[in-house]
Amino acid sequence: MNAKTPAGPATDVPVAVRDAIARLMTEYANAIDNDELERWPHFFTEQCLYQILPRPDYRQGRPIGIWFCDNRDMLEDRVSSIREVNVYEPHVYRHVISPAEITGMNNGAWTAQTSYIVVRTMHDGAMQVFSAGRYVDEIEVDGAIARFRKRIVVPDSPRFDTLVVIPL
Amino acid sequence: MSQAVAARPMRDLVTWPQEGYTRVPLQVFADHEIYSWEQDLIFRGPTWSFLGLEVEIPEPGDYITTFIGDSPIIVVRTADGGINALVNRCVHKGSIICYEPKGSRKRAHNFVCPYHNWIYDFEGGLKTIAFEKGIQDKGGMPEDFDKSKHRLIRLRVDTIRGLIFGTFPEATPPLRDYLGPVMVEHIERTLHGKPKILGRYSQFMHNNWKLYVENSRDNYHPSLLHAFFSTFKLNRLSAEGGTRQDDRNWHHITFTKRYTDAGDQAYDSGMIRAMKTNYGLKDPSLIDQWMEYPDQITNSIQSIFPGFVLQQILNSIGTRQIITRGTDKCELVWTLIGFEDDTEEQTYVRVKQSNLVGPAGLVSMEDGAIGNFVQQGIKGDLDNVAVIEMGGRGVGGMPTRATETSVRGFWKLYRELMGV
Numbered sequence: 001m002n003a004k005t006p007a008g009p010a011t012d013v014p015v016a017v018r019d020a021i022a023r024l025m026t027e028y029a030n031a032i033d034n035d036e037l038e039r040w041p042h043f044f045t046e047q048c049l050y051q052i053l054p055r056p057d058y059r060q061g062r063p064i065g066i067w068f069c070d071n072r073d074m075l076e077d078r079v080s081s082i083r084e085v086n087v088y089e090p091h092v093y094r095h096v097i098s099p100a101e102i103t104g105m106n107n108g109a110w111t112a113q114t115s116y117i118v119v120r121t122m123h124d125g126a127m128q129v130f131s132a133g134r135y136v137d138e139i140e141v142d143g144a145i146a147r148f149r150k151r152i153v154v155p156d157s158p159r160f161d162t163l164v165v166i167p168l
Numbered sequence: 169m170s171q172a173v174a175a176r177p178m179r180d181l182v183t184w185p186q187e188g189y190t191r192v193p194l195q196v197f198a199d200h201e202i203y204s205w206e207q208d209l210i211f212r213g214p215t216w217s218f219l220g221l222e223v224e225i226p227e228p229g230d231y232i233t234t235f236i237g238d239s240p241i242i243v244v245r246t247a248d249g250g251i252n253a254l255v256n257r258c259v260h261k262g263s264i265i266c267y268e269p270k271g272s273r274k275r276a277h278n279f280v281c282p283y284h285n286w287i288y289d290f291e292g293g294l295k296t297i298a299f300e301k302g303i304q305d306k307g308g309m310p311e312d313f314d315k316s317k318h319r320l321i322r323l324r325v326d327t328i329r330g331l332i333f334g335t336f337p338e339a340t341p342p343l344r345d346y347l348g349p350v351m352v353e354h355i356e357r358t359l360h361g362k363p364k365i366l367g368r369y370s371q372f373m374h375n376n377w378k379l380y381v382e383n384s385r386d387n388y389h390p391s392l393l394h395a396f397f398s399t400f401k402l403n404r405l406s407a408e409g410g411t412r413q414d415d416r417n418w419h420h421i422t423f424t425k426r427y428t429d430a431g432d433q434a435y436d437s438g439m440i441r442a443m444k445t446n447y448g449l450k451d452p453s454l455i456d457q458w459m460e461y462p463d464q465i466t467n468s469i470q471s472i473f474p475g476f477v478l479q480q481i482l483n484s485i486g487t488r489q490i491i492t493r494g495t496d497k498c499e500l501v502w503t504l505i506g507f508e509d510d511t512e513e514q515t516y517v518r519v520k521q522s523n524l525v526g527p528a529g530l531v532s533m534e535d536g537a538i539g540n541f542v543q544q545g546i547k548g549d550l551d552n553v554a555v556i557e558m559g560g561r562g563v564g565g566m567p568t569r570a571t572e573t574s575v576r577g578f579w580k581l582y583r584e585l586m587g588v
């Protein structure tokens with residue numbers, strides 16, 4: 001949907017904004033990795049977009065990836081489904097993220113991109129690099145609180161091992 | 169018999185139980201020699217395999233690369249608008265010739281092997297050998313080397329509603345005969361417009377390819393394994409459906425229809441909007457849909473032997489192509505499509521429903537894991553068998569989903585082709 005690459009780093013970002021965004025990024029990753037999925041929807045504004053759109057499709061401007069939620073209720077439904085419904089072998093993620101490159105402003109939200117690597121550890125101890133890519137974000141900052149208005153996860157690979165039940 | 173020639177005959181490898189296709193010897197999911205025979209007798213045998221979509225190669229010279237079983241394949245649009253499919257293996261040393269997922273040879277109208285630059289035309293003919301006459305009269309190919317005796321293996325190609333299929337043998341029946349009228353009609357019904365690709369990804373599964381094929385024909389499992397619809401009360405949308413087959417039981421369609429009295433949705437501009445109060449979801453707009461098909465079918469899965477699936481889940485339309493990756497791995501390539509004349513609103517519905525399918529699909533993700541559950545379970549008991557008697561012991565269409573009739577249909581043709 002939005003295949004544009006942000007233009008480059010913004011240099012005049014207030015320190016408080018940088019701090020709020022950095023905190024958001026860290027808390028987001030920790031909530032997922034530490035199995036506090038119930039926190040996950042609250043990193044988003046009520047009207048929001050969360051999408052996992054692999055790099056080749058993102059580049060070509062194709063709209064369908066493997067995950068698409070356009071409001072916070074849908075994110076909460078996902079969490080309920082993960083907790084109550086979906087069948088999968090127990091596993092956890094570990095996110096490693098780069099510092100965010102804040103690239104500018106769009107309609108009252110800061111735009112940013114951040115690299116990530118997610119290692120998946122299965123219950124039997126098997127580990128693999130499950131996904132690597134970048135987040136392309138629009139972030140609303142209100143005082144010390146930052147929230148994603150839009151988070152497009154762009155995995156470098158369009159191939160997913162087994163299943164993606166936990167959000168990236 | 170290129171792969172299996174050195175191995176033992178198939179009949180020595182496996183003895184099929186007396187019960188016939190209600191039993192499946194578990195070793196067929198793990199044995200390397202059987203896997204090699206499958207490459208020859210099934211994937212390079214008298215079957216049609218899905219290769220891609222015509223819209224991927226609109227212009228002469230456009231090509232894509234894909235696989236039939238283990239065999240790498242180039243699919244190219246020719247100057248006269250036809251489609252050729254060639255095995256992507258240079259006759260010199262065997263390198264793949266095209267190494268990108270897609271590309272265009274618009275100008276040159278040939279393929280150049282990256283290794284020693286042998287050049288092929290789109291028919292697979294070997295046109296040029298680099299340094300054929302040597303360098304300054306030294307070296308080069310022997311005088312009597314006959315380029316016309318060395319060519320790429322060319323497949324037969326046919327299309328139906330924008331889907332490209334290929335087959336190796338001359339003897340394979342024509343595509344439409346292979347599919348049979350019931351399957352042809354359903355493909356033409358599902359793909360009612362000019363397809364447009366909305367997304368593509370793949371799911372890497374740790375199980376034998378046949379376990380996924382069985383899963384795609386197993387309409388006994390969905391409401392049991394995929395509890396999303398029932399937990400969130402979404403299954404009240406659909407009435408009982410059924411199973412259809414072609415008259416030789418090679419292929420499969422399962423479908424469900426909408427209850428005609430479903431009165432608890434809001435309609436506007438043809439869209440059926442799910443009301444919040446009726447479901448267990450905070451936001452049931454996930455299942456907003458429009459009745460795309462006059463037959464009122466809201467879900468259908470069509471599985472074509474050996475490894476192709478055409479899906480309609482509400483308005484999520486897509487193809488799935490199974491690629492073999494060894495005895496205990498396979499890859500499922502999903503292509504989600506819409507049609508050229510979709511409205512923006514319809515495209516948005518398809519995008520939203522993409523949540524239901526694929527490796528993160530709310531009603532499909534389990535299929536990526538369940539084959540591996542089986543693969544793990546059978547490891548120590550390969551001399552044992554699977555039992556497939558749901559819905560009786562026969563094959564053929566049935567007015568129910570509580571049946572494994574199409575799983576038996578798969579094994580029926582499998583045994584015929586493998587000679588076991």
Ligand code: FES
Nearest residue numbers: 258260261281284
């Ligand atoms: S392998 Fe292709 S030219 Fe040598």
Ligand SMILES: [Fe+2]
Nearest residue numbers: 390394532535
């Ligand atoms: Fe399934």
